[in-house]
Amino acid sequence: MKVAALRGERTEAAVRHVRRPRFSRLLRGTRSVLFALAACGAVAFSGAASAGELTGTLRKIRDDGVVVLGVREASIPFSYFDGERTVGYSQAIAMQIVDEIRKTLGLPQLRVHEVTVTSSNRTPMLLNNQIDFECGSTTHTVERENVAAFSDSLFQYAVRMITRKNSGITDFADLAGKRVVTTAGTSDERLLRSLNTRKQLNMRIMSVRDHQDAFTAMKEGHAVAFVMDEPIIYGFKATDPHPDDFIVTGTPLGYEVYACMFRKGDEPFRALVNRVIAHAQTSGDAERLYRVWFTQPIPPHGINVNFPLSEQNRALFAHPNDHALD
Structure with missing residues (x-):
């Protein structure tokens, strides 16, 4: 991926443009002159420092x-x-x-x-x-x-599942021995696999590329449920042409942010x-x-x-x- 190098950094030229005090107003003897020069140097130094602060x-x-x-x-x-x-x-x-x-x-x-x-x-x-x-x-x-x-x-949200209303599934224990889908690389996948081992449910867990793929797999019958973050599965339910065909269910596997x-x-x-x-x-x-x-x-x-x-x-x-x- 090429990123355009449109430079936005401050340069030494910007520092040179710092307005210097008029010495005619500051000349009150040698001490005043030195004080004014020191002040000008401090302003210029401050500008240079701010230009280099970003990391x-x-x-x-x-x-x-x-x-x-x-x-x-x-x-x-x-x-x-x-x-x-x-x-x-x-x-x-x-x-x-x-x-x-x-x-x-x-x-x-x-x-x-x-x-x-x-x-x-x-x-x-x-x-x-x-x-x-x-x-x-x-x-x-x-x-x-x-x-x-x-x-x-x-x-903040709960981790639950979406399934077809006529599937007969109401909680995670009902998934024993069945094929379940989730999205690869998510914390939900980790929670689901942990539950599978801990409760010995023998679920056949499918991990797919993205949420849309997971919902489609459940909808087309390749899995009985899609386990995911509650607001996301509510989003898929709402956007489906037949939202009443699906239910969001299950005791939360956990709460996350x-x-x-x-x-x-x-x-x-x-x-x-x-x-x-x-x-x-x-x-x-x-x-x-x-x-x-x-x-x-x-x-x-x-x-x-x-x-x-x-x-x-x-x-x-x-x-x-x-x-x-x-």
């Missing part, structure tokens, strides 16, 4: 003149392609972060290049600098902290991202976005996910934090 992701973005954002194709209603562009609850927050990057770097014309990622390749693409960050439907887990960093949580993901050891970028998320949550903007994407008709077909704000998410918005729940 990590912010410096990369400034040098390239573009921010590379990882997006999802079918994580409805968090990050998905509506036929024209990427939209969703997490995508809206990601674009707020991009706006803050523009302000911080003083680059109002900063471009955004979107790269589609999957549950399996998002982390390698981040570590290989193929994306700068992503805010889709990535679960923040303690294990993942070994390789990546995570922002304040965007969303979504967060934006970026490279480890980048405190300036973490601070910027968390500043945006915390402001959105405590100002009421996150709740407004929630209503837009979870309780109102959404593109492209005007469906309504009908997933009201939970008390857990209300508490998260009141007290932003970056705690993994596993």
Whole structure:
């Protein structure tokens, strides 16, 4: 992937343009002259220091003149392609972060290049600098902290399953000996395999590339249930032409949180991202976005996910934090 090198960095020329005091007003003897010269030098030094302060992701973005954002194709209603562009609850927050990057770097014309990622390749693409960050439907887990960093949580949810209404399945024990599908590289896959071993259910677990593939496998009868994050499977149910054919069911396998993901050891970028998320949550903007994407008709077909704000998410918005729940 070629990234345009539209330089946005400050140069020595910018430092030379620092306005120097008029000596005619400052000449009050030799001591005043020396003081004025020292002050001018301090201003110029300060400008040079600020030009070299940027590190990590912010410096990369400034040098390239573009921010590379990882997006999802079918994580409805968090990050998905509506036929024209990427939209969703997490995508809206990601674009707020991009706006803050523009302000911080003083680059109002900063471009955004979107790269589609999957549950399996998002982390390698981040570590290989193929994306700068992503805010889709990535679960923040303690294990993942070994390789990546995570922002304040965007969303808290339960892990459940979707199945056909006439399947006779109501809880995970009913999956014993049956074929079940989930998305490869997700924390849900880990939870499902752990349950299978712990309860000796002998499930035949299919791990597929992305959420759309998993839902299609269940819908077409290749698996009896699709195990995934509750809001995502509610999204698939709502967007199906026959939503009443499916039910979301099962005692939660656990509770987890979504967060934006970026490279480890980048405190300036973490601070910027968390500043945006915390402001959105405590100002009421996150709740407004929630209503837009979870309780109102959404593109492209005007469906309504009908997933009201939970008390857990209300508490998260009141007290932003970056705690993994596993």
